[in-house]
Amino acid sequence: MAGKKVLIVYAHQEPRSFNGSLKKVAEEELSRQGCSVTVSDLYAMNFEPRATRKDIDGAFSNPEFFSYAVEAYEASKKKSLARDILDEQKKVLEADLVIFQFPLYWLSVPAIMKGWMDRVLCQGFAFDFPGFHDSGFFKGKRALLSLTTGGTAEMYTKTGTIGDYRNFLWLLQYGVLHFCGFEVLASQISYAPGLATEEERKGMVASWAQRLKNIWMEEPINCTLP
Amino acid sequence: MAGKKVLIVYAHQEPRSFNGSLKKVAEEELSRQGCSVTVSDLYAMNFEPRATRKDIDGAFSNPEFFSYAVEAYEASKKKSLARDILDEQKKVLEADLVIFQFPLYWLSVPAIMKGWMDRVLCQGFAFDFPGFHDSGFFKGKRALLSLTTGGTAEMYTKTGTIGDYRNFLWLLQYGVLHFCGFEVLASQISYAPGLATEEERKGMVASWAQRLKNIWMEEPINCTLP
Numbered sequence: 001m002a003g004k005k006v007l008i009v010y011a012h013q014e015p016r017s018f019n020g021s022l023k024k025v026a027e028e029e030l031s032r033q034g035c036s037v038t039v040s041d042l043y044a045m046n047f048e049p050r051a052t053r054k055d056i057d058g059a060f061s062n063p064e065f066f067s068y069a070v071e072a073y074e075a076s077k078k079k080s081l082a083r084d085i086l087d088e089q090k091k092v093l094e095a096d097l098v099i100f101q102f103p104l105y106w107l108s109v110p111a112i113m114k115g116w117m118d119r120v121l122c123q124g125f126a127f128d129f130p131g132f133h134d135s136g137f138f139k140g141k142r143a144l145l146s147l148t149t150g151g152t153a154e155m156y157t158k159t160g161t162i163g164d165y166r167n168f169l170w171l172l173q174y175g176v177l178h179f180c181g182f183e184v185l186a187s188q189i190s191y192a193p194g195l196a197t198e199e200e201r202k203g204m205v206a207s208w209a210q211r212l213k214n215i216w217m218e219e220p221i222n223c224t225l226p
Numbered sequence: 227m228a229g230k231k232v233l234i235v236y237a238h239q240e241p242r243s244f245n246g247s248l249k250k251v252a253e254e255e256l257s258r259q260g261c262s263v264t265v266s267d268l269y270a271m272n273f274e275p276r277a278t279r280k281d282i283d284g285a286f287s288n289p290e291f292f293s294y295a296v297e298a299y300e301a302s303k304k305k306s307l308a309r310d311i312l313d314e315q316k317k318v319l320e321a322d323l324v325i326f327q328f329p330l331y332w333l334s335v336p337a338i339m340k341g342w343m344d345r346v347l348c349q350g351f352a353f354d355f356p357g358f359h360d361s362g363f364f365k366g367k368r369a370l371l372s373l374t375t376g377g378t379a380e381m382y383t384k385t386g387t388i389g390d391y392r393n394f395l396w397l398l399q400y401g402v403l404h405f406c407g408f409e410v411l412a413s414q415i416s417y418a419p420g421l422a423t424e425e426e427r428k429g430m431v432a433s434w435a436q437r438l439k440n441i442w443m444e445e446p447i448n449c450t451l452p
Binding site (some may be wrong): 013014016017043046049050051052053065066067068069103105106107108110111112114115117118119121132133150161162163166167170171174175176194215 | 239240241270273275276277281292293294340347358359387388389393397401
């Protein structure tokens with residue numbers, strides 16, 4: 001699918017990590033297809049996760065009482081959000097597919113990636129009322145979570161120690177991505193690379209690369225609750 | 227319950243906000259009871275949400291390949307985590323009850339509070355294998371989420387726009403707090419203060435203060451899935 005644009009939002013501290021390998025192989029495979037690939041390497045960028053007054057570049061709508069949601073919404077309409085937010089928003093607008101590559105921290109994204117969601121996907125840019133779910137602003141774009149876990153696959157089942165993985169994926173897939181209109185592709189879950197052999201890890205990386213060969217043919221999932 | 231210790235982990239940028247009022251009334255009511263109340267005001271502290279190499283104070287267990295989980299676990303055992311993490315851990319160890327006061331961001335805690343969870347509640351300090359859920363390290367302590375929402379109560383029901391609130395509360399209550407052994411008290415949800423009248427907001431603050439009068443008599447909830 002030459003000409004397609006992909007944004008990889010990537011959160012790992014160590015370039016040689018398993019997450020780093022998954023990010024690298026995705027860049028390689030998608031570039032080989034002729035896609036243009038942009039990576040937001042959040043730790044390398046020292047990306048700011050905190051939603052603060054600094055995110056508003058210019059006068060506050062209400063200088064007496066700071067409401068982040070209100071100010072970000074107004075600033076979004078006036079394009080007066082902080083530079084780093086605008087830069088990320090531009091990448092999202094250009095992308096046909098956004099891949100989030102991260103290790104699971106407390107059944108969710110690491111704080112640095114949560115901060116990306118909190119700050120970049122603000123009202124007025126990603127959604128509005130009306131303008132969410134099927135009419136979310138990113139209708140026509142696709143998104144995919146590619147995550148690694150500490151625990152084994154069995155632990156994330158209904159009878160496992162942690163519980164059904166679909167419960168926490170729901171929050172990100174339906175509650176965040178689809179809320180903004182993204183069509184969500186099935187999550188790529190690489191279970192417990194830290195407990196796997198080198199051979200098994202290579203297999204997981206290869207299976208991700210293999211999947212990406214046909215990624216543009218995939219149908220979005222129905223991301224309602226299990 | 228004179229003598230009890232309470233930690234309020236608080237995430238709002240504006241002291242005069244509704245979240246600020248809930249935090250203030252909790253401080254007042256619990257102090258009135260003779261409890262000792264500590265507040266971690268995350269934005270005021272400019273709390274660091276990013277989990278990085280800087281969190282390890284001393285030599286890495288593996289300097290060639292940085293794994294945050296591995297290094298934080300080892301550093302936790304040697305008490306060589308960064309000063310700001312140790313400070314928060316000390317507050318948790320001393321507390322009989324931890325209250326998390328925050329506005330819901332993307333059906334979860336704001337990134338600054340997610341960072342507190344990612345960095346403070348590390349393996350070796352909050353849990354281990356074995357040593358989680360009923361044998362989590364904070365057995366005997368209690369925790370409670372007090373959150374505000376942008377949407378109305380109806381939106382967070384099974385047939386509402388966003389979906390059943392118990393699905394995202396499960397992740398924090400069961401997946402994070404109870405995983406560390408906390409006994410979890412029912413969440414205090416203040417719906418849509420931004421859409422409420424001043425009178426209604428006062429009512430919500432008063433009802434929180436009223437609940438806190440008998441907070442030490444409450445039974446923990448069963449925080450499995452709905």
